[in-house]
Every structure is written in structure tokens, then in C-alpha cells.
Amino acid sequence: MTKTYDIAATFERNFDTVYRLCYSYLGSHADAEDAAQTVFAKLVRNPRSFNDEGHEHAWLIVCASNHCKDVLKSAQRTRVVAMPEREQAAWSSQDAVDDTIDAVLRLPTKYKDCVYLHYYEGYKTAEIADMLGVPASTIRNRLRDARGLLKKALGGDAT
Amino acid sequence: MSDSHVTNLPDLDDRLQAAYAAMGPSADTRNRVLASLQAEEKAVGHRRLRRPHWHIVVPLALAACLALAMVVMLPTNMSPTTRQSKQDAQSETMSFKNAAPVTDIAPEGIDEEQSPMAQDADSVAGSVAAEVDSAEEAPAPTWTVVELDDGRRFEVGNPSNENVDGQKAKKATAYGLGESGQTSCEVVDERYVRFPHNDVWYALSPLHS
Numbered sequence: 001m002t003k004t005y006d007i008a009a010t011f012e013r014n015f016d017t018v019y020r021l022c023y024s025y026l027g028s029h030a031d032a033e034d035a036a037q038t039v040f041a042k043l044v045r046n047p048r049s050f051n052d053e054g055h056e057h058a059w060l061i062v063c064a065s066n067h068c069k070d071v072l073k074s075a076q077r078t079r080v081v082a083m084p085e086r087e088q089a090a091w092s093s094q095d096a097v098d099d100t101i102d103a104v105l106r107l108p109t110k111y112k113d114c115v116y117l118h119y120y121e122g123y124k125t126a127e128i129a130d131m132l133g134v135p136a137s138t139i140r141n142r143l144r145d146a147r148g149l150l151k152k153a154l155g156g157d158a159t
Numbered sequence: 160m161s162d163s164h165v166t167n168l169p170d171l172d173d174r175l176q177a178a179y180a181a182m183g184p185s186a187d188t189r190n191r192v193l194a195s196l197q198a199e200e201k202a203v204g205h206r207r208l209r210r211p212h213w214h215i216v217v218p219l220a221l222a223a224c225l226a227l228a229m230v231v232m233l234p235t236n237m238s239p240t241t242r243q244s245k246q247d248a249q250s251e252t253m254s255f256k257n258a259a260p261v262t263d264i265a266p267e268g269i270d271e272e273q274s275p276m277a278q279d280a281d282s283v284a285g286s287v288a289a290e291v292d293s294a295e296e297a298p299a300p301t302w303t304v305v306e307l308d309d310g311r312r313f314e315v316g317n318p319s320n321e322n323v324d325g326q327k328a329k330k331a332t333a334y335g336l337g338e339s340g341q342t343s344c345e346v347v348d349e350r351y352v353r354f355p356h357n358d359v360w361y362a363l364s365p366l367h368s
Contacts, residue, residue, distance in 0.1 A: 007200050011193050019184040029188070036184075037192045044200045100178035119172060120179040150171060 007044055014057055015040070017121065018064045024112050025068035027105045035071060039064045058131050061121075065113045065132075072109060103153035111146035114139050302333035305344060305352050305363060315352060316362035323347045323360055 018039055023032035039060060050056040107115060113132065117123045118139075125143065129136040184192075305313045307329065315333070328345035333354060335341070345353045351360040 007196055008193065011196060015189060015192065016183050019188070020179050020182045023182045024179070029184075032182075033184070033188050033192060037195055040192070040196050041199050044196055045203055097174070097177045097181050100174045101181060104175070104178055115175070116179060119175040147171065150175075154171075154174070 007040065010043065010056065010060075011040060013053060014060045017057065018060050020120070021061060021064050021113065021116055022068055024104055024116050025065070025109065026071060031071070035064065035067055039067055061113070061117065062131060069109060099154060100150075103150050106153060107146055107149060111142050111149070114142045115146045115150075118143055301356070302335035302340060302342065302344070302354060304334045304366060305331050305346060306334065307331045307346065307349070311349075312366045313346075313349065313352070313363040314366045316364055319351055319360045319362045321351060321360060323351050324358075328353070 015036060019032055019036045022035040022039075023029065026032050026035060042063065043060075048059070050059065104112070104115065114128050117128045117131070118125065123131070125139045126136050129139045132139070303315050305315060307313070308331070326347045328347045331344050331346045331352070333342050333344040333352070342355060344355070346363065347353075347360070350363050352363050353360050
């Protein structure tokens with residue numbers, strides 16, 4: 001068992017992942033920064049023991065995902081922030097990357113973590129299912145649905 | 160359904176990889192968040208230092224209370240064995256006081272240090288102690304010599320187990336060490352003497368001057 005109290009090392013290993021996941025949920029760099037900072041601050045205030053770096057990585061991903069869902073559910077954010085900034089910027093951008101980001105940001109919340117973990121972090125469906133505590137078949141269904149939504153949003157064939 | 164079924168969208172992998180890579184934080188953001196976390200870590204560390212360490216304080220306080228309670232309760236909570244041994248030690252100390260007159264009245268002309276009586280002082284004291292214990296821990300006599308009216312003198316010995324209460328007693332004078340060592344006493348059968356300060360009978364033996 002390795003206790004992870006070296007916040008700088010933990011930050012270096014995981015910050016990009018946590019930040020990208022938060023951004024994919026919240027669609028705002030400011031909100032993603034706040035959310036990522038909150039997630040790491042939880043670790044600072046309550047240091048935990050992790051089996052290895054993979055365990056630490058998974059814990060931070062789940063923590064970030066849950067925190068972002070809480071933020072999205074909060075009444076204040078629902079009232080104050082109507083649209084993510086990327087959505088507004090996307091209207092003027094013709095860049096394919098921006099279109100893809102826009103499509104990812106438009107995905108329903110339940111698809112965002114599994115799409116990010118599968119397509120960017122490279123986790124297998126079984127690993128994602130274990131991490132999120134849902135059946136692997138559910139993850140496969142979500143990825144299939146998300147793929148259809150993305151293809152539709154990006155102008156491809158959804159089938 | 161295997162993983163290949165969910166990744167077979169042409170070009171989607173690359174586009175998503177590029178999109179997520181573009182979502183990454185800037186260097187400024189990284190530095191800002193890291194500095195904030197390090198400040199938070201320092202503040203948490205200071206709070207932990209200031210916070211009472213209950214896991215240390217509580218056991219120490221309990222141990223101190225327990226020790227104090229043991230110290231307070233010890234005299235009243237002493238076991239009978241311990242109390243008896245303490246009494247034995249006290250009576251032994253008193254018996255050595257009794258032994259002192261025995262050496263003090265060594266016959267004249269004999270060096271006290273060389274006399275068998277002095278050499279056997281310890282053993283004499285030991286036997287005296289046993290007798291004192293059996294005589295209900297009688298106090299040591301202050302007077303060492305008793306003189307009857309007719310001038311005969313007797314040496315005061317150890318407390319006696321004999322009960323001569325009620326027998327006819329003669330008045331006599333007892334002499335002890337020091338200037339104020341003189342008092343009246345009762346002598347029974349020229350063998351036992353009792354002093355006014357207690358009801359203990361001491362054995363008498365003739366003293367030849």
C-alpha cells in the first residue's frame with residue numbers, strides 16, 4: 001500500500017486527465033479549473049491510500065466525474081449558466097477539432113465519462129464498468145449510443 | 160459485444176483524440192492550480208499541527224488519572240499480607256530498641272565490643288524481638304535498673320508473658336539512663352516489674368554490683 005501524500009507528483013500524473021474530463025462535462029475552462037482543483041483539494045484534505053498509480057488514477061476520474069455531475073445538478077449553475085462557452089464559440093469555428101469538441105460537449109452526461117475513458121484514456125469496457133460500478137453491457141450500450149450521437153452530430157451516418 | 164464493436168466508427172478515434180487533446184489545460188492553468196493546491200496543503204498541514212492530537216492526549220490523560228487514582232487508593236487498598244509485613248517491620252525496629260539496654264549493662268571490666276554479649280547483640284535482639292512480638296508488641300522499658308526498699312537491685316529484662324496481675328506487689332524505685340530516669344514501680348515476687356506508663360510486666364534478674 002502506497003500512501004499518496006505527495007500532491008505535486010499526484011498532480012503531475014493526473015491533472016490533465018481530470019481537467020479534460022471536467023471540461024468535457026462542464027464545457028468551460030474556468031469551471032473545469034475549479035472542478036479539477038476541488039477534486040485534488042479533496043485529496044489534500046483527506047489523504048488516501050492507493051494500491052498503485054492506476055488505482056489513484058481511477059479514483060480521481062470517478063471523483064471528478066461525480067463532482068461534475070453534482071455541479072451540473074446544482075440549481076445555481078442551472079440558473080446562471082445556460083450554455084457552455086464552447087457551444088457559443090462553436091458557431092464561428094469551422095475547425096474539425098472544434099466541431100468534435102462541440103459534439104462531445106453536447107453528449108448527454110451519462111455518455112461523457114465512458115466516451116472519454118474509452119476513446120481517449122483507452123480503457124476497456126470491462127475496466128470502465130468496474131470503475132463506474134455499472135455492468136459492462138451498460139457501458140457497451142452507452143458507447144454505442146454515444147457513437148451514434150457523435151456521428152450524427154459530426155455529419156456522418158449514425159448506423 | 161466486444162470492444163471492437165464500439166470503436167469501429169471510421170475516423171472517430173482520431174477526431175476524439177484530437178478533440179480531447181485540445182481540451183487540455185494551459186501551462187498557466189496548471190501552474191495556478193498547482194500553486195493553489197500547495198498552498199492548501201500547507202494550510203492543512205498547519206491546521207493538523209494546531210489541532211489537538213487526541214490519539215495521544217486522551218491515552219496520556221487516562222494514564223495520568225489512573226496513576227493518580229492508584230497513588231490515592233494505595234494506603235486504603237493495601238492487602239492484609241502487605242499490612243502484616245509492614246507491622247512486622249515496625250515491631251522489628253522496636254525490638255532493636257529493646258536490645259540496646261542489654262548491651263548497655265555489660266559487666267564492668269569487660270570491653271563491650273569484645274564481650275560475648277555485644278558480639279551476640281544481633282542474636283539477642285532477634286530473640287528479644289520474638290518475645291516482644293509474642294508479648295503483644297510491648298513498648299521498650301525506659302528504665303533498666305530497679306531498686307527495692309532494702310537496697311537490692313535488679314536488672315530490667317524483656318517483656319514477660321507471665322500474667323501476674325492481682326498478685327501482691329511491692330513498691331520500688333526504677334532507675335534509667337539520663338537525669339530524669341527515675342520513677343516508682345511495682346515489683347511482684349522480685350521477678351516481675353511494671354512501670355506506671357503501661358501495663359506490661361518485664362522480667363527482673365538480680366544485679367550483682
